[in-house]
Amino acid sequence: MATVLSVSGSPSATSRTARLLRHLDDRLTAQGHEVIPLDVRTLPAEALLGADFRHPEITRATALFEQADGVVIGTPVYKAAYSGLLKSLLDLLPQYALAGKTVLPLATGGTTAHVLAIDYALRPVLSSMGAAHIVQGWFTLDQDITAGDDGKLTVAPGAAEALAQVTDQFSAALGGRTTLLAATG
Numbered sequence: 001m002a003t004v005l006s007v008s009g010s011p012s013a014t015s016r017t018a019r020l021l022r023h024l025d026d027r028l029t030a031q032g033h034e035v036i037p038l039d040v041r042t043l044p045a046e047a048l049l050g051a052d053f054r055h056p057e058i059t060r061a062t063a064l065f066e067q068a069d070g071v072v073i074g075t076p077v078y079k080a081a082y083s084g085l086l087k088s089l090l091d092l093l094p095q096y097a098l099a100g101k102t103v104l105p106l107a108t109g110g111t112t113a114h115v116l117a118i119d120y121a122l123r124p125v126l127s128s129m130g131a132a133h134i135v136q137g138w139f140t141l142d143q144d145i146t147a148g149d150d151g152k153l154t155v156a157p158g159a160a161e162a163l164a165q166v167t168d169q170f171s172a173a174l175g176g177r178t179t180l181l182a183a184t185g
Helices: 016-030 045-049 056-067 084-092 117-128 157-174
Strands: 003-008 034-039 070-078 102-109 138-141 145-147 153-155
Touching (some): 003 016, 003 056, 016 145, 016 153, 034 056, 070 084, 138 157
Parallel strands (some): 003 034, 003 070, 070 102, 102 138
């Protein structure tokens, strides 16, 4: 199957966005894909903010993009746009870092007022970076994502069904199996 790079653009260590991505990573893995998680917040701030293209961690992140067949990009939405942390990484990647790749954009946020951030803020950047195919993205409200004391993630039923559908469409675009799994909740 395909190699998928799963990128969290959240600056928070307890991020709903990152937890949701790891949840979807499990679904993609079950569908036969190799999933490599990348939390942008773990990259050195001085390299991101100083545009240090040669920093070993930035070089490693760039290589992960090169090796991936598909990329899941997850971000919290702040002020109707994707995170500045994600932008700092995207700015350091080569202009066509997504050339030939299938991309799934995902966003989380506190209000439905931000639902169009995927289409009006994130999708144009992904397209300009040469993505071969950007599948339908999905916006999930923060209130629909809960982490229990045991770390188990619960996604509200309607959101879980929609996320399963867009994840399966992404998997199918990569050549993965999707009919064997029910929606995750």
